[in-house]
Amino acid sequence: MATRSACLIAGGMSKWGVREASLVDMTQEAAKACLDDIPALNHKDIDGLLYATSYAGRCSFQTNTAPVMAERMGLRPTSICARVDVLCAGGSAGILLAKGLVESGMADIVMVAGGEKLYTPQRWEVFYSELASIDHDWDAPNGLGLPPPFFALVATEHMKQYGTGTAYVV
Amino acid sequence: MARAPLTLYDCCPITDGAAAVIVACEEKAKELTDRPLVYIRGGAQAVLHSVSANWPGEHLADWAHLRVAAEKAYQQAKVGPNDIDVAETHDCFSISEVIEVEELGFCKKGEGGFFVEEGNTDLGGKVPINTDGGLLSCGHPFGATGLRQGMEMMKQLQGRAIHQVEGAEIALQHNLSGCNVEHTIVIYGREPVA
Numbered sequence: 001m002a003t004r005s006a007c008l009i010a011g012g013m014s015k016w017g018v019r020e021a022s023l024v025d026m027t028q029e030a031a032k033a034c035l036d037d038i039p040a041l042n043h044k045d046i047d048g049l050l051y052a053t054s055y056a057g058r059c060s061f062q063t064n065t066a067p068v069m070a071e072r073m074g075l076r077p078t079s080i081c082a083r084v085d086v087l088c089a090g091g092s093a094g095i096l097l098a099k100g101l102v103e104s105g106m107a108d109i110v111m112v113a114g115g116e117k118l119y120t121p122q123r124w125e126v127f128y129s130e131l132a133s134i135d136h137d138w139d140a141p142n143g144l145g146l147p148p149p150f151f152a153l154v155a156t157e158h159m160k161q162y163g164t165g166t167a168y169v170v
Numbered sequence: 171m172a173r174a175p176l177t178l179y180d181c182c183p184i185t186d187g188a189a190a191v192i193v194a195c196e197e198k199a200k201e202l203t204d205r206p207l208v209y210i211r212g213g214a215q216a217v218l219h220s221v222s223a224n225w226p227g228e229h230l231a232d233w234a235h236l237r238v239a240a241e242k243a244y245q246q247a248k249v250g251p252n253d254i255d256v257a258e259t260h261d262c263f264s265i266s267e268v269i270e271v272e273e274l275g276f277c278k279k280g281e282g283g284f285f286v287e288e289g290n291t292d293l294g295g296k297v298p299i300n301t302d303g304g305l306l307s308c309g310h311p312f313g314a315t316g317l318r319q320g321m322e323m324m325k326q327l328q329g330r331a332i333h334q335v336e337g338a339e340i341a342l343q344h345n346l347s348g349c350n351v352e353h354t355i356v357i358y359g360r361e362p363v364a
Contacts (some may be wrong), residue, residue: 006210007207008323010191011191011192011320012190014187015187016186021350023188030189041326045198046192054312086352089345091317092345093354094316095193095213095320101238109194111318112191115187115188117311130184134349148263150174150222152174154230158268158282158283167181
């Protein structure tokens with residue numbers, strides 16, 4: 001049983017959409033909104049950063065994202081500074097990791113940030129890029145590369161098994 | 171890219187964006203804010219397969235890996251599905267939420283469509299879900315989505331959400347990834363686990 005408890009105490013977001021902004025720009029916007037949400041917190045007291053992103057490196061020309069983002073957000077983490085990549089679930093994985101770090105005493109105040117810049121290098125490549133997320137030796141050659149057709153199969157199966165109609169799916 | 175029976179508006183948009191949250195130990199949290207504290211009571215992340223041939227369920231609408239993650243998260247948080255006052259579920263597609271409410275235990279298996287249709291997941295319903303709009307409305311910048319969900323759950327428990335669930339004390343966040351290969355659940359509460 002943990003002797004320390006972890007709390008989620010603040011949060012902020014950048015503007016979301018198809019942006020004419022870099023991953024760094026949007027991360028700075030989100031960090032500013034997050035820190036504005038908790039005025040008593042001095043950013044110098046944040047001792048950990050977890051940064052959740054999957055397509056940095058593929059879509060935005062930026063790897064080693066956590067140290068880069070720490071610098072550009074004005075943070076100097078001394079407990080942990082690392083990237084988390086679990087595609088769509090990177091953010092919640094970061095929250096769980098931060099909980100563990102805080103409860104164990106390894107860190108006191110962790111910022112969990114994350115972001116994606118997807119419509120690059122060219123806009124149409126966003127779909128092509130999604131193929132990077134699956135096992136290239138197995139599912140990719142069989143055409144199961146993108147989520148929309150996969151979840152269409154899931155919907156069809158639910159309708160077949162349980163009689164769910166499209167009225168409930170839509 | 172949409173495929174039948176899903177239509178364009180059954181699919182969440184792919185979005186640019188970022189989000190950030192702060193996780194602090196209870197002692198520091200008390201120093202930093204006068205708002206109600208939101209404790210991260212428990213959570214789990216389950217991966218039982220990656221290649222579709224090793225799908226863990228009986229069929230594609232049976233999400234066994236979500237159940238495994240949910241059971242572990244409920245156990246750690248010492249709560250059950252009936253204790254959840256508000257939730258964020260990963261509605262990357264409309265069908266996702268229908269199956270998630272089943273596997274999270276909010277309704278019986280196979281009844282997710284009816285459960286949603288009857289308004290149980292609306293504001294004022296049994297378990298209001300995706301009160302900030304979810305993936306279908308907010309869009310989905312992959313790494314940032316889980317942070318948006320966590321932020322909304324925090325605001326709900328602090329009583330400052332835009333679409334506030336009155337008196338919410340326990341909140342659940344569900345996040346999946348890839349072609350349904352991984353499920354993450356985080357459970358928050360106004361009180362720490364005793």
